[in-house]
Amino acid sequence: MIVKMKFLSISGPKNDIDRVCEVYLSKYEMQLENAAAELKTTDNLQPFVEVNPYKEPLAKAEQFSALLADEDQRIDVSMNQEDMLNLIRDVNHDYLDLVEKKELTKKQVDEYKEKLLIMEPFRTLELDMQKSLKYKYMKVRFGRVDVNYYKRLEKYLFDDLNAVFIEGTRNENYVYGCYFVSNADSSKVDSVFNSLHFERIAIPSEYIGTPEQACEELEKAIEEKQKEIAEIEKQIRELMAKNAAKLRGAKRRLEELSTNFDVRKLAARIEEGDNKEDYYILCGWMGEEDVKKFLAESKNDDKVFVVVEEDKEKFFGEPPTKLKNPRFFKPFEMFIRMYGLPANDEIDPTMFVALTYTFIFGAMFGDVGQGLCLFVFGGLLYLIKKINLAGIISIAGLFSTFFGFMFGSIFGFEDVIQAHWLRPVDAMTNLPFIGQLNTVFVVAIAFGMGLNILVMIFNVINAVKSHDLENMLFSHNGIAGLVFYGFLVLTIVLYMTGHKVPGNILMVIFLGVPVLLFVFKEPLGNLVTKQHKKMEEGKVMFFVQAFFELFETMLSYFSNTISYVRIGAFAVSHAAMMEVVLMLSGASAGHTNWIVFVLGNVLVCGLEGLVVGIQVLRLEYYEMFSRFYKGTGREFKPFHSQSDRK
Template identity: 35%
Template sequence: MSIEKMVLLKVVGSTEDMNPIIKELILNENVHLNLNVENSNAYANYYVIHQYESDILGSTSLGLENSWDDEVKHLDGMGIVENLAKGMGVKLTVDKNILSENYKIKDVYNELMNIESSLGVKVKEINDKREIIKELQAFRLRVDSIGDKTLELNKLSDLNCFEYEIGMLSKENKWRLKKNYENLSAIVMRIGIINASDEDMYMIMYPKQFKGETDNLLKSLNWNRLERPEGITGTPLEMIGQIDERLNKLNNEIDSLTAAIEAEKKTNSNSINRLYNILNLEERINEVTEKAEIGNNIFAVDVWVQESELENVKKDISKVSKKYMLTQKTAEELGTQVVPPTKLKNNIFAKPFETIVKMYSLPAYNELDPTPFLAVTFCLAFGIMFGDIGQGLVYFLLGLALKKKIGDFAGIVMRLGATSIVFGFVYGSFFGLEKHELPWLPSLIQGGPLSPDNIPMILVAGIVYGLFALTVSYIYGIVNSMINKNIEEGIFGKNGIFGYMFFMSFVLTIIALTGIINVPVSAPLIVLLISIVAIVMKEPLANLVMGHKPLFHESPGAYFTESIFEAIETILAALSNTVSFVRVGAFALNHAGLFMAFLVMSEMVENIFAKILILVIGNILILTLEGVIVFIQGLRLQYYEMFSKYFKGEGVEFKPLKLTR
């Protein structure tokens, strides 16, 4: 439940071992190539390698035994392999076991060229025919959408004074065209609706003398002209028949070619996959080589390694080379000039919620990971707002069923569903039905959420949840500021200690003024005023505490103008925070009230099947429409009310070198 500790490892070695070392770094899959080399001062301070420095920085020549030869540089090896695999129906998979063998890139290319010369012509023919089939099928779909299949397009081509075009327009551009009707010297007719497409088919007819201006207007509307394949003529119905004939012929030809290469496919499929993995690895090696510092006899490359994987990386390098030197420094030793990558490390419960954090941004290396806190507060908010045993069970089972398809998001849905079930037992709600409809239903509160006795309690529960969530948010923000030694924001800022004091005194002042709890208004009001003054004076106060001079880094007038606006923003934010968390309880009441509306409608009909149908439709609407709204509300609370207190999100993602193609 933290951010992985990183170590910056400088690998210095002989150029003759460069490719084997980089190969091991890639296959390890726990090494992030450092691209922050622009900040050379930071590295010069810590990585002074005396006997290598002049060679690394003073020369650019390179002689590598396994690098790309001039005669194969121009060849697109991966493209050839992928075309062969596509034509032969071979599924390409990354297999690191294949890469344990030794090879020479020239031998690899010779093998590839032999396979390509043996099968390439047939495979190319198959791929070309498949592309033609794809184009014909797209054309057929568009022609088939034309309503009048007997439209004689050939006769239209014989007109002396008019020309026509058939093509596609998106719905958005259709409205733009309507607005320009008065500037268009043409007739526009929609002649077909294309299924599962944003575009419809149109015919445009115009006088020949207006061809230029019509073309310009259509170009501005992204007019997608329907291009007829060569030899396809007649009415739409006749064209469809001609296309089907061609498609059958092409498919038969592909079947014949496929049968011809089937025997060789069995022999070459493993070789193609092997070549794919080797060339994939070689591409990655060359990408790293381009980023390395290279001298006459040595190379140097900087990589970030997880502290927990450091010994494994060292062991992998030692297996392939004896002529190397490693120097390591932690992120803390390097200081703020260097930006380490961020890799989140969370337990099984919080792990899926990393997706929501990354949607916003990635925490910096020296920030607290917000994922565990987000996981707990998001689930609590969703449970309070959408507590129902049956509906929560639907979400849980849906997430379970889609786990392999949508990954982390399915995990989020499962956890939100489980929380909904828990709060369903609190409210005593099963698919919207409560204890008075289902007496056997367990419930911690009596009378359901909409009972007059329970409404204030649920609203207060939302506020208490909000106070808890915001308190932890302020603590996160203060800790993050202290980690970065930012006294000004950590103590005196609007999200620091005085910011939290202001927020709590603001809440207590409202409680005192409204008489909800009998407390004197003077104490919180005094703390509130002291806090707002501290926030306004944060820069001079912080400079005073740290002994920095001058107290103001700009003119006092400009500073106080800016600070007063910030104080107003702080007051508005405190009000917004309070109202936002009142909504949590309000959504819980809304959830119960929405189903009550469907329950009342079901009681107005006598037919039992109609009653069940109304209740089922009600639950479907609640699960879809209201479920999405509650999810968005939970997301809004995280992003706007909580993250703004503590999360800057300036992290660089840890992207390990690996075979990814």
């Protein structure tokens, strides 16, 4: 059902707004509206322009809390506001120092790794790095050359060059090494190597010994620096662990303070002259029961002034919608939210959907064994994970179990338990004019007719609540439509059961009069609402449009009713599919292959359960909701959620 909402205005001294938020608004669900925009008739309203001082400390507290070990869940909420801010500041100071040291060390590691990357290809060279780079009469060039060019170098040029090339390492693309050349021939040799795309690599002159020794020194330096980084990370963990309980407490408290302070975004303030104290104003929607409790709690608080506005929706739009249903029906609110929440002048269809959805699902998927599986697994998933769809599946499984007993089906076997009603595949009914028809089809259509009449009654109730006389009296889903369709259903039932049908006069009254009301719905609606509108289109155009609308109305009655045949169709198809599973597993022949049997049941339960669930939802949305439900409400969004209450 829909919780009745009241519009409140709360005011008091400007410097008392935080206390009001913490003491009162944190206990009651209230959807705050923008006071400056809503209270347009109040003079001297100004927005709050203060910056939230808790945002930065809260961000730090969240950052530090993320570094804490998951197994340590201690919380210390004994600190006052000043102590919390000092704690965050001190921890942040120490943390930033450690992070700076860590970053500098990581930068040194990166530099060492870059140097090692340069030296690694020359590791196998047997030469003294420092001496070779300082030869007086000879030059040494380190670098790499493409493998293909190196083959050409070996084949054609080494014998003609006054140079010596020493190979280091090679991979599939390059050969790394160095060549020695005298000063006199360096220009010529350099030109030849450059023409063969020899890429020179600059080697720092700081290394002493061979490339192997240089690489070992770099690796040792990297290892030492990584140990320093590990030690710094350990110090960070110890710093956080030492203050873990206080940091978690500070985070929780700062979240509350920050949220309370953000109320100012929707509040307004009134500036008083002559050095008088300024005031704040908060306004918004609250449930009727919460309003009573709030007024009772705050009546002795001389700094809080509460005004409950009456008929505020006339000036500031419709109240938000807050649903409150018993726990059994709570998961089905998901379907309502998917379609659209009800407005305050509509019926909450949650219970209706819960009962019809599960009942129809059970009729289309009647099997004791599979129904119990859905009930157990869906229920466990709902209890553990709180998934609404799992709760719906669990409840639908109960109805599947019930219809399984009615149909005498358990995991597809129809000879284990007795059918308490009928077997969907075998039950047939003789009808006048039509002949033999499957009984479940007949029952499904009759059930659909009953649902159509019920949702028309819901539409009339909604029209009464919203004071929509035209829709209530003359709509094809209103009283006129209810009379027409109800009498038509009565006539069909009497004819099919062999009873005397109503006479011509009754036919004219209960079928003809509603049709005229459908045709003249608009002018009659204007008449009862005393809105004397001139017919903009001509009379011919009016009757042409009325004819097609009437044709669409009659077609919708027929299609809506026939749509319920799918209930019987799926009941029959489920039994037929399980016969196939039993045949493939050999169960019908007496030698059951249990692996095939189990896999077949899982496949049918999964795929057919999914299809049936979608088809039932289609019936809810298109055949039922389209006749009485608009779903134009806006969701109630309290500033403090229910889960955050103290």
